[in-house]
Amino acid sequence: MGLDLNITIVGLGLIGGSYALALRELNPKKLYAVDIDEDTIKLGEERGIIDKGFLSPEIPLKESDLVIVCIYPKSIKKFIKDNMDNFKSGAVITDTVGIKKDFAQDINSILREDIDFIFGHPMAGREFTGLGYASKEIFKGANYIIIPTERNKKENIRLIENIAKDMGFKHIEKVSVEKHDEVIGFVSQLPHVIAVSLVNSDNLEVDTGKFTGDSYRDLTRIARINTKLWTELFIGNRKNLINHIERFEKNIADIKHALINEDTEALGNILNRASKKREEMS
Amino acid sequence: MGLDLNITIVGLGLIGGSYALALRELNPKKLYAVDIDEDTIKLGEERGIIDKGFLSPEIPLKESDLVIVCIYPKSIKKFIKDNMDNFKSGAVITDTVGIKKDFAQDINSILREDIDFIFGHPMAGREFTGLGYASKEIFKGANYIIIPTERNKKENIRLIENIAKDMGFKHIEKVSVEKHDEVIGFVSQLPHVIAVSLVNSDNLEVDTGKFTGDSYRDLTRIARINTKLWTELFIGNRKNLINHIERFEKNIADIKHALINEDTEALGNILNRASKKREEMS
Numbered sequence: 001m002g003l004d005l006n007i008t009i010v011g012l013g014l015i016g017g018s019y020a021l022a023l024r025e026l027n028p029k030k031l032y033a034v035d036i037d038e039d040t041i042k043l044g045e046e047r048g049i050i051d052k053g054f055l056s057p058e059i060p061l062k063e064s065d066l067v068i069v070c071i072y073p074k075s076i077k078k079f080i081k082d083n084m085d086n087f088k089s090g091a092v093i094t095d096t097v098g099i100k101k102d103f104a105q106d107i108n109s110i111l112r113e114d115i116d117f118i119f120g121h122p123m124a125g126r127e128f129t130g131l132g133y134a135s136k137e138i139f140k141g142a143n144y145i146i147i148p149t150e151r152n153k154k155e156n157i158r159l160i161e162n163i164a165k166d167m168g169f170k171h172i173e174k175v176s177v178e179k180h181d182e183v184i185g186f187v188s189q190l191p192h193v194i195a196v197s198l199v200n201s202d203n204l205e206v207d208t209g210k211f212t213g214d215s216y217r218d219l220t221r222i223a224r225i226n227t228k229l230w231t232e233l234f235i236g237n238r239k240n241l242i243n244h245i246e247r248f249e250k251n252i253a254d255i256k257h258a259l260i261n262e263d264t265e266a267l268g269n270i271l272n273r274a275s276k277k278r279e280e281m282s
Numbered sequence: 283m284g285l286d287l288n289i290t291i292v293g294l295g296l297i298g299g300s301y302a303l304a305l306r307e308l309n310p311k312k313l314y315a316v317d318i319d320e321d322t323i324k325l326g327e328e329r330g331i332i333d334k335g336f337l338s339p340e341i342p343l344k345e346s347d348l349v350i351v352c353i354y355p356k357s358i359k360k361f362i363k364d365n366m367d368n369f370k371s372g373a374v375i376t377d378t379v380g381i382k383k384d385f386a387q388d389i390n391s392i393l394r395e396d397i398d399f400i401f402g403h404p405m406a407g408r409e410f411t412g413l414g415y416a417s418k419e420i421f422k423g424a425n426y427i428i429i430p431t432e433r434n435k436k437e438n439i440r441l442i443e444n445i446a447k448d449m450g451f452k453h454i455e456k457v458s459v460e461k462h463d464e465v466i467g468f469v470s471q472l473p474h475v476i477a478v479s480l481v482n483s484d485n486l487e488v489d490t491g492k493f494t495g496d497s498y499r500d501l502t503r504i505a506r507i508n509t510k511l512w513t514e515l516f517i518g519n520r521k522n523l524i525n526h527i528e529r530f531e532k533n534i535a536d537i538k539h540a541l542i543n544e545d546t547e548a549l550g551n552i553l554n555r556a557s558k559k560r561e562e563m564s
Contacts, residue, residue: 143493143495182486190480193534194534196552198473200533200552201472203529208468208469209564214407216469216470218503222500222501225553225556227554231549235541250483252476252479255478259520272509274505277482
């Protein structure tokens with residue numbers, strides 16, 4: 001039993017490499033990768049992470065039933081455009097991009113009719129980059145979001161859904177592009193904004209690491225951020241993100257005012273509300 | 283080889299219980315506990331976590347060379363006052379309280395001359411309460427802060443320092459009460475304020491847990507908060523905490539304004555600064 005598909009992964013970094021490692025377990029017919037870095041391709045081949053790697057996408061794409069694009073959002077549109085004639089007829093493409101609204105519209109406007117792009121978003125990552133940190137474990141028990149568009153075929157959505165399940169994702173949710181970007185602005189982008197702001201607020205003039213407990217470490221782990229990627233994601237989703245920031249600012253201000261007024265009761269109510277909500281989170 | 287001391291732990295909850303488990307490994311002469319809950323004492327005795335537990339502190343205190351007080355900050359002053367005649371001459375008392383300035387002053391003002399109170403703060407905890415969650419592992423590799431005061435004897439500070447090392451703490455720092463409260467307001471209290479505010483900002487109308495990645499989970503774990511304890515800590519350190527909140531608000535606002543102005547360069551600089559700072563943290 002295996003996955004009766006030729007698969008090409010475009011971009012063999014942390015996420016692409018982790019996809020390759022997870023898909024390996026599903027025994028696809030062929031597992032190819034395209035990358036601009038020759039050393040990365042060599043490493044992928046030597047470690048048996050992929051069957052073969054290519055600097056030029058033409059050959060693997062012409063053979064591939066499924067293409068998983070794991071490069072920076074802005075590079076994807078160009079990649080799809082440049083390779084429009086290289087995709088196999090009936091091919092399914094999917095991605096891992098963190099914001100979808102404009103992106104999906106842009107991609108759909110240039111796609112060949114016989115190709116189906118299923119927009120996907122694995123809620124998994126690491127604070128490091130590159131194939132060296134790739135691991136299939138990052139997907140185990142994680143959430144996966146599918147963002148169906150009108151032109152998607154049902155069987156292709158089902159294919160991506162089944163592969164995600166087999167890769168170890170725990171929950172698979174389907175939402176509109178608008179809802180996706182709103183939700184992601186809150187559960188992913190706002191936490192990164194907060195972690196960065198917390199680290200940048202450190203003016204203690206001590207060796208902070210020698211005073212921290214787990215809480216500061218947990219809250220700032222993601223402040224070790226890929227600036228290029230996240231600047232692009234933040235700016236691309238700025239309307240949602242600004243809304244979320246303003247709601248968060250309001251909640252912070254509520255605590256500050258309770259402290260200024262020494263209002264133990266108001267403070268207790270705020271803490272109880274959060275504690276109950278967090279406890280109930282699935 | 284063992285620890286040539288009789289030890290009493292006052293309050294056998296998460297922290298007191300974890301202390302007991304960690305101290306067990308150091309083979310003290312006797313390891314006692316005082317708790318107001320009979321079932322907790324029974325559990326501690328049955329599991330061999332302590333040699334003997336007491337509802338009334340008099341007997342164990344009269345025998346104890348070291349007393350570790352692990353009850354709520356406000357209860358400690360009353361406990362010390364009520365038991366002033368019960369402490370053994372030359373006894374060393376230490377605590378685990380999260381704020382020190384007023385607390386240390388209050389305690390020092392009522393202490394018998396022949397007793398030495400070494401103020402300590404283990405930077406370890408869990409988002410659960412009670413002996414059932416106690417574990418000696420929470421101290422392994424953690425930070426420990428000693429807050430010496432003028433009346434402390436050097437050999438007693440050294441005793442507490444050595445015990446902390448033997449319990450598995452990695453770094454032991456000594457700071458003044460003022461610096462302690464300033465630093466703790468930032469590395470511990472501000473993260474709790476942020477986690478609570480983030481959870482309370484959730485207005486998504488989806489099952490949030492099905493969309494989160496690790497970042498949201500990490501940033502909100504501590505929102506499952508012990509309201510009684512943290513309300514006391516926040517209010518008790520409100521001046522420092524308000525300062526930290528305001529600096530954090532400024533950093534959040536800087537990101538918001540970069541987003542409003544679509545200022546990719548400013549945003550990139552903010553992200554780079556945080557990333558570098560976090561990477562350099564020991």
